[in-house]
Amino acid sequence: MFVNFDEIPEDAKVWVYPSSRKFYPNEIPEIEEKIKTFIAEWKADDASFKASYQFLYNRFLVITADDITTPLKNSDIDDSVAFILSLQETYEVALLDRMNICFKQGEFVQYKDLKDFKKLLKNKALTGKSIIFDNLITTKQDFENLWEIPIEESWYSRFLK
Template identity: 45%
Template sequence: MIIDFKKIPKQGKVWVFPSSRKFYSQEIAVLKERIEDFLTDWDDQENSINSSYLLKYDRFIIIAVDDITHSLSLQAHDLLIAFIQELEKIFEIVLMDKINVCYKQGEFVQYKDIKDFKKMIKTKGVSQKTIVFNNIISTKSELNQNWEINIMDSWLGHFLK
């Protein structure tokens, strides 16, 4: 069941799926419809899951659940992963790769292979002020406080020292 994102508790589970490219404007409505259909029907062994989602920067799919009173089973996780893999095929994108780097370049969000990003660091294509996305966060609280962070506060910061 879909609920307002604001009603997901701070310690509610969050998954961030960074897209390998920006979603085209004509894809957004279809993407939202597919996500809403999935979340509406998503259950955990016949228990309704209170869930919500955000699309950020036309590049990130953020799924959140209220799992405080009822922990999600492996089966529910598997259903989510299967759904995300389906989206990857439909939109011809990568969503499951959290090692590659998403970062802000001005007002735009870029996505780079980690090897290419390391090359950019060496050639001063990014600085100590670059904002990167920590896509391995796992709670709503972390989304609000530790998702968009300075590169020096991330695991990538040691490459700039």
């Protein structure tokens, strides 16, 4: 069942999908409608299942599901991955590439591969104070507290040396 993001417990599962490009304003309403439809139909046979999403910076799709009250099966995860793959194909973006890094540069969100990210650090275009998005977080609590943090406070800090 689709619920407000705030109704999902702190220990719920979270998946962050960064897009390889910013979504265009004319794409966003359609994407959000597809996400809401997917969540409403995801595990529709289980009335106690709750899930939600956030669409942030016109680039990040964040899906959360209360897997504590209603455990997710492998087939449920497969359904969500199939949905994300369909978005990738429809909008010609990468959403599942975990080897790329997202960070803020001024007011803009950048999406770079690891090699380019390391070059930016080496050339001092980014510093330890630069904001990075940790898209590998797994719980709603981590999303709310550790997703958007300075590089020096993240696991990416090992690249500062």
